[in-house]
Amino acid sequence: xxxxxxxxxxxxxxxxxxxxxxxxxxxxxxxxxxxxxxxxxxxxxxxxxxxxxxxxxxxxxxxxxxxxxxxxxxxxxxxxxxxxxxxxxxxxxxxxxxxxxxxxxxxxxxxxxxxxxxxxxxxxxxxxxxxxxxxxxxxxxxxxxxxxxxxxxxxxxxxxxxxxxxxxxxxxxxxxxxxxxxxxxxxxxxxxxxxxxxxxxxxxxxxxxxxxxxxxxxxxxxxxxxxxxxxxxxxxxxxxxxxxxxxxxxxxxxxxxxxxxxxxxxxxxxxxxxxxxxxxxxxxxxxxxxxxxxxxxxxxxxxxxxxxxxx
Amino acid sequence: xxxxxxxxxxxxxxxxxxxxxxxxxxxxxxxxxxxxxxxxxxxxxxxxxxxxxxxxxxxxxxxxxxxxxxxxxxxxxxxxxxxxxxxxxxxxxxxxxxxxxxxxxxxxxxxxxxxxxxxxxxxxxxxxxxxxxxxxxxxxxxxxxxxxxxxxxxxxxxxxxxxxxxxxxxxxxxxxxxxxxxxxxxxxxxxxxxxxxxxxxxxxxxxxxxxxxxxxxxxxxxxxxxxxxxxxxxxxxxxxxxxxxxxxxxxxxxxxxxxxxxxxxxxxxxxxxxxxxxxxxxxxxxxxxxxxxxxxxxxxxxxxxxxxxxxxxxxxxxxxxxxxxxxxxxxxxxxxxxxxxxxxxxxxxxxxxxxxxxxxxxxxxxxxxxxxxxx
Numbered sequence: 001x002x003x004x005x006x007x008x009x010x011x012x013x014x015x016x017x018x019x020x021x022x023x024x025x026x027x028x029x030x031x032x033x034x035x036x037x038x039x040x041x042x043x044x045x046x047x048x049x050x051x052x053x054x055x056x057x058x059x060x061x062x063x064x065x066x067x068x069x070x071x072x073x074x075x076x077x078x079x080x081x082x083x084x085x086x087x088x089x090x091x092x093x094x095x096x097x098x099x100x101x102x103x104x105x106x107x108x109x110x111x112x113x114x115x116x117x118x119x120x121x122x123x124x125x126x127x128x129x130x131x132x133x134x135x136x137x138x139x140x141x142x143x144x145x146x147x148x149x150x151x152x153x154x155x156x157x158x159x160x161x162x163x164x165x166x167x168x169x170x171x172x173x174x175x176x177x178x179x180x181x182x183x184x185x186x187x188x189x190x191x192x193x194x195x196x197x198x199x200x201x202x203x204x205x206x207x208x209x210x211x212x213x214x215x216x217x218x219x220x221x222x223x224x225x226x227x228x229x230x231x232x233x234x235x236x237x238x239x240x241x242x243x244x245x246x247x248x249x250x251x252x253x254x255x256x257x258x259x260x261x262x263x264x265x266x267x268x269x270x271x272x273x274x275x276x277x278x279x280x281x282x283x284x285x286x287x288x289x290x291x292x293x294x295x296x297x298x299x300x301x302x303x304x305x306x307x308x309x310x311x
Numbered sequence: 312x313x314x315x316x317x318x319x320x321x322x323x324x325x326x327x328x329x330x331x332x333x334x335x336x337x338x339x340x341x342x343x344x345x346x347x348x349x350x351x352x353x354x355x356x357x358x359x360x361x362x363x364x365x366x367x368x369x370x371x372x373x374x375x376x377x378x379x380x381x382x383x384x385x386x387x388x389x390x391x392x393x394x395x396x397x398x399x400x401x402x403x404x405x406x407x408x409x410x411x412x413x414x415x416x417x418x419x420x421x422x423x424x425x426x427x428x429x430x431x432x433x434x435x436x437x438x439x440x441x442x443x444x445x446x447x448x449x450x451x452x453x454x455x456x457x458x459x460x461x462x463x464x465x466x467x468x469x470x471x472x473x474x475x476x477x478x479x480x481x482x483x484x485x486x487x488x489x490x491x492x493x494x495x496x497x498x499x500x501x502x503x504x505x506x507x508x509x510x511x512x513x514x515x516x517x518x519x520x521x522x523x524x525x526x527x528x529x530x531x532x533x534x535x536x537x538x539x540x541x542x543x544x545x546x547x548x549x550x551x552x553x554x555x556x557x558x559x560x561x562x563x564x565x566x567x568x569x570x571x572x573x574x575x576x577x578x579x580x581x582x583x584x585x586x587x588x589x590x591x592x593x594x595x596x597x598x599x600x601x602x603x604x605x606x607x608x609x610x611x612x613x614x615x616x617x618x619x620x621x622x623x624x625x626x627x628x629x630x631x632x633x634x635x636x637x638x639x640x641x642x643x644x645x646x647x648x649x650x651x652x653x654x655x656x657x658x659x660x661x662x663x664x665x666x667x668x669x670x671x672x673x674x675x676x677x678x679x680x681x682x683x684x685x686x
Contacts, residue, residue, distance in 0.1 A: 036451070080644060086651035089390055089451065090598050094643040097591060101636030102338075108631035109342060229459040236452045277467035281460045288438075288453055295448040309655065 003268075005140040007260050009147070013218065015249075015256035016151045017042065020210030021234035022241065022248040023162045024203035028074075030166065030243055031199035032179035032303035033081055036092025038207050039231030040099030041073040045208025047103035050119065050215035050222040051110055059122050059216045063150075066212035067205045073099060074204025078197040085307030096231070104224065111222075121220035125149045148217040150209070155249075158206070163245045175199045179301040182308040192308050207231070229284075236287045242298055251290070258283045320653060327649040334641050335634075344628045352628055353620035353638065363619055365505035371615025372507075372576070373398075373586070375514040376569030377593025378600060378607040379521055384562040386525065386602050388538040389555050393439060393454030395590025396461030397563040400435040401428035401570025403465060406473070406581035409486025409574065420489045424571050425513070432567020433560040435461060440559035444552040450559070458590070466583060473581065483581040492576035510572030515608075517565060522604035534558055566590065595643045614639060 021038060028035040035041075045066040053062025073095065080091040111117045126132075128142035166172035174195045177185035182192045210230075215222050233255060241248030262279030265271040336346040357363045377394050384391035391397075404427040412420045439453035469481035476484070492509035496502050525531035536544040537554045545551050573585050596614060600606025621635030 034451075076644075080648055080651075084648045084651040085655055086647045089392075090594070090647050091644065093392070093591070093594055094598075094640055094647065097595065097636060098640030098644060101633055101640050105338065105342075105631050105633040105637055108633055112631075229456070232452070232455040232459075236456060239449060239452060275467045275471055277463040277470070281463040284456050284460045288442075288456055291448050291452065292442055292446060295442075296446050307651075 002135070002140065002143075003264070005143045007257065007264055009144045010260035010264065011253060011257045012144070012147055012151055012155070013256075014260050015252045016148070016154050016217075017210040017213050017230055018234055018237065018252035018255060019154045019159065019249050020206045020213065021231060022237050022252050023158055023245060024070075024206030024210070025234050025238045026203075026241070026243055026245055026248055027162070027166065027175065027199045027206070028077075028203035029238055029304065030179045030301060031175045031196045032182065032301055032306060032308075033077070033196060033200055034088045034092065034235075034305055035074075035077055035200065035203060035207075036089060036235065037073060037077050037095030037099065037204075038092070038234055039227055039229070040096030041070055041204050041207040042211030042227045042231050043096075044069050044073060044099040044103050045211030046215045046226050047107060047211075047222055049208070049212030051106065053119050053216055054117055057119075059119065062119075062216050063209065063212055066208040066216075070205040070208025071201045072204075073208065074201035075197065077204065078200040081307060082193055082196045082200070085309060088305050088307075107222065107224075116221055116223075118221040119216070122148055122150065122217040125152060148213070150213050150217055159245060159249055162206075166245065171195075171198070176301075178308070179303050182303050182306075186308075186310065196308075207234075233284070233287060236291055239295060239298055240287070240290055243301060251287075254290075255283050255287060258286055316657060319656060323649050323653050323656075327645045330645050331641055334645075335638050338634060338637055339630065342628075342630045342634060344624075344630050349624065349628060349630060352624040352630075353617055353635075356623065357616050357619040361503050362505060363623070365502065365507045367612065367615045367619050368511055369505065369507045369577075369615070370618040371611045372511045372514050373569050373573055373589040374592045374596050374614055375511075375518060375607065375611040376565055376572060377589050378596030378611050379514075379518055379593075379604070380562045380565040380569070381593045381597035382600060382602045382604070382607050383521060383525070383534070383565070384558055385597055386538045387534045387555060387558040388541065389440075389443070389558050389562070390451045391436065391439075391454050391559060391562045392451055392594065393436060393457050393590070394562070394566040394569075394593050395586060395588065396454070396458040397432040397435045397566035398570040398573075398586050398590050399461040399465050400431040401567025402574045402581055402585045403468065403570070404428045404431035404567065405490070405571040405574040406483045406486060409490035409579075410473075410484055411487075412490055413487035415487070415489050417489045417493075420487075421492070421509075421575070424490060424575060425568055428567040428571030429564035430567070432570065433564040436559050436563025436566070440556050440563075443559075444556050462583075465581065465585070469581065469583060475580075481583060485580050486574065490575055491579060492572065506577065508572075508576035510576040513568065513572065517568070518604050518608055525604065566593075592639065595639055598643055599646055 021042060025035060025038055048069045049062040049066030052065030053059045077091060077095055080086045081088050124146055125148065126146045128145045131138035131142040133139060166175065174185065174190045177188070177190055178192045178195045186192050211227060214226055237248050237251040237255065240251045262282050265274070266276050266279050339346040339349040357367050377398060380394050381391065405424050408424050408427055435457060439450045439457065442448040442453055443450040466481070469483060473483040475482045494505065495507045495509065495511065496504050525534065533544070533549050533554055536547065536549055537551050541551050569589060570585070574581060578585055592614060596607055596610045599610035617635055617638060621632050624630045625632045
């Protein structure tokens with residue numbers, strides 16, 4: 001029983017960066033822009049969030065720093081793909097290379113001392129603390145509910161609000177319109193360029209928060225290769241979710257569940273013989289399998305990958 | 312009008328150079344170095360002495376392979392971003408064979424290793440390629456996701472069966488002498504002692520072959536036609552799916568040979584750091600080279616130069632070596648931005664339809680089945 005509670009608790013924790021990333025990437029792709037800069041944006045959010053928190057001693061200022069970095073990264077992607085109409089695949093990969101390079105460059109300049117710099121992690125929120133103790137169901141639920149504040153924010157605020165904005169508000173309608181049919185959106189009086197900038201910047205901010213969650217809450221420190229392909233996983237989750245936020249979040253939970261199960265089995269008696277690497281590779285393989293099974297006939301946004309020019 | 316265009320190209324190029332200098336110069340100043348000294352150290356100094364010049368060619372070797380692999384795939388509109396993983400598989404194959412061929416004649420071992428590495432790279436490229444041509448699954452995602460998996464395969468081997476029994480480090484045992492790529496100084500007496508090895512010659516030969524095939528044969532024409540317009544190519548009777556599948560496998564095979572070259576020519580064993588992102592740098596090389604083979608050659612040499620410069624500037628100017636990646640990425644972003652502006656302006660002038668402002672293969676990778684399923 002504690003076994004499942006442990007895994008469920010870890011699932012929500014490990015899903016959190018993916019959930020922020022999925023919300024962010026869904027916004028950019030719904031506006032017609034594939035943002036492969038996500039891996040670098042998460043990386044820069046993780047590093048600069050940590051750096052600000054370290055120097056100010058305040059993790060919330062770190063979070064703000066990450067958001068600003070994400071907005072800048074999104075604006076840069078917009079400059080390349082919206083204003084200049086450059087190829088989206090290459091712009092995104094180039095952005096990732098630049099942002100990872102800049103983060104590691106700044107890391108060398110700021111933290112070149114021998115010891116690993118660390119901060120006090122964001123506190124866990126324990127809403128059901130009174131139920132703790134013993135082996136009963138209440139204690140298990142309390143253990144699962146013991147999460148970082150940003151995890152609660154992700155699942156109970158960001159996901160529903162992001163869904164509501166995208167599906168039920170004029171801004172969301174504009175985002176979907178410029179991603180589906182920019183010519184028609186333009187005729188209807190929507191500023192295609194401005195809306196794509198907005199979508200990319202909102203998306204960049206969420207991606208950066210996803211990265212910052214890892215340094216500010218989960219680890220309390222920054223290490224190289226900290227994102228480790230999570231951004232690429234998100235790209236797959238968005239397709240798996242067919243550009244719907246709730247489906248994408250469901251995919252993130254499944255991925256995180258498999259990931260958490262693998263990590264847990266590694267330290268479970270009877271499973272020591274299985275190399276850790278197989279456990280770590282399993283979630284990627286499952287994502288590819290899921291895409292292979294469900295990725296046929298996916299409804300790509302109509303203007304996906306297409307730069308818009310007013311002629 | 313031609314003059315007008317030339318003038319515009321000049322203005323855009325000037326703007327691009329100013330942007331690159333402003334961004335990278337700012338970073339150099341932050342790192343506490345004089346930008347002029349830094350540019351000299353990064354780009355000129357490596358070319359001034361024979362030893363460093365040979366090291367430039369050496370550093371260019373892996374990215375000439377990966378740049379070629381990427382360029383071939385992108386030309387066909389196949390977004391193979393999994394070159395990194397395919398390279399690692401080639402390295403695994405080379406290290407595996409290299410461990411068991413002690414005492415064999417090198418003339419047998421070296422071709423065997425290259426073939427095995429090419430096969431391993433192609434095998435790693437096969438699944439995403441099949442998913443793309445059979446089911447229409449976006450290869451961008453699947454090739455990307457297989458990169459971390461390939462690294463995990465390497466780590467599993469190095470922490471498991473291949474862990475060096477003597478040192479206990481996560482490194483495979485040293486490969487047999489017969490499996491080592493000989494240094495070029497062994498058979499070209501003119502050049503000095505250096506790490507430059509057979510892999511460089513293979514890379515150059517591959518680039519020449521790829522140039523010939525792409526620009527001078529029917530196969531190359533079909534590849535380019537598929538990249539420019541899959542619909543048009545299909546109308547012209549080209550088997551689009553078969554072309555894409557073959558391009559993907561060739562791209563993966565070349566990436567695999569890059570892995571062989573690193574193991575057999577530089578590391579002499581498999582290590583976790585056998586590729587510090589050569590697959591991704593290959594994308595930069597391919598794009599800076601305009602997806603043409605002469606371009607790949609020049610861009611690969613330029614980035615080799617930059618790589619040697621960045622590592623020597625760590626000591627001479629105390630600039631962190633990561634600055635090399637920043638310069639590289641900035642070059643890429645500014646160049647593709649500048650090219651996009653130029654093409655847009657030029658196409659407006661010619662009153663072509665606006666969607667031709669982006670002539671790169673750019674249709675959604677995972678296509679509706681009506682376009683990708685065999686007809």
